[in-house]
Amino acid sequence: MNVSLFATCIVDMFQSNVGKSTVELLERLSCTVSFPKGQTCCGQPAYNSGYVKASKDTMKNTIRVFENAEVIVCPSGSCAYMLKEYVHIFKDEPIWQERAQRIADKTYELTQFIVEVLGIENVGAKLSGTATYHPSCHMTRLLKVQQAPMTLLKNVDGLEIIELPLKENCCGFGGTFSVKMGRISEQMVDEKVASVQQTNAHYLIGADGGCLLNIGGRIERQNLEVKTMHIAEVLNSR
Structure with a gap:
């Protein structure tokens, strides 16, 4: 299975070994892992602080970067949920809501993906x-x-x-x-x-x-x- 890794800001800046371990683990489970280079923050910190309008630009970038992925895997339950929350956030922008739904439908937290999608325990x-x-x-x-x-x-x-x-x-x-x-x-x-x-x-x-x-x-x-x-x-x- 082709997996696009959404690494998260914290992994990128503070916990690079988590990203490395995620890739090695998924490859050992017969997945082909790619890392879309255009990815940035999911927008959660700004959004939760009340900067809704400003955070939407970051969210739209995430949608553009990952919308052609087969499946998106994230080593963070918080950030994985945020990608699914896009559907609600863009409720007043039908075109972006539709694109957000496509992202949400194929986003999984790491352990969720391993157990529920790959069927491995x-x-x-x-x-x-x-x-x-x-x-x-x-x-x-x-x-x-x-x-x-x-x-x-x-x-x-x-x-x-x-x-x-x-x-x-x-x-x-x-x-x-x-x-x-x-x-x-x-x-x-x-x-x-x-x-x-x-x-x-x-x-x-x-x-x-x-x-x-x-x-x-x-x-x-x-x-x-x-x-x-x-x-x-x-x-x-x-």
């Missing part, structure tokens, strides 16, 4: 130790991808998954929320880190880069011996 990954998984808000509540990550993680050889206490609670990132509401965000991420500590896990795994940056940064500041890993990195471990 065991990718042959190996990683020794204990891990807990943070289910990010957009991915579970809006994109509705809940089972696919756990299905894949439970089949990683050598990895024991421990359920995260209060797993449904937000980590406090929320994009610009963590900037505008810093003190509240700090309390939320402290609660999340405390939950991680309760598991005594070696690894904290997530599927959204923003959450991992937020939680991982707090873990580092507290000098805790917990390694944060994107699920793409885990599934690409051999």
Whole structure:
């Protein structure tokens, strides 16, 4: 299957290894992966901050870049959902709404694509130790991808998954929320880190880069011996 990778800003700027792991994993699963060079931000930060008109230019660029793709795969539940949200955002622009719908219909978060489209539940990954998984808000509540990550993680050889206490609670990132509401965000991420500590896990795994940056940064500041890993990195471990 021909896959067009939508890497996301965070992967591009901060987590390049996540993009590398995503490509290697998909190629190992017999996919042909391309990286459309015209891609930029999906527009979510500006849109969520109220800059609707300005963010639409970025969204239209994303539509133009990916509309001829066979399938779009994104290692972020948040950004994958944003591409599907275009349909609502362009409700008053019928031509762009139609083009947005074509994008939405073929966009998948990475684990969703592997389990639901490729029909694979065991990718042959190996990683020794204990891990807990943070289910990010957009991915579970809006994109509705809940089972696919756990299905894949439970089949990683050598990895024991421990359920995260209060797993449904937000980590406090929320994009610009963590900037505008810093003190509240700090309390939320402290609660999340405390939950991680309760598991005594070696690894904290997530599927959204923003959450991992937020939680991982707090873990580092507290000098805790917990390694944060994107699920793409885990599934690409051999």
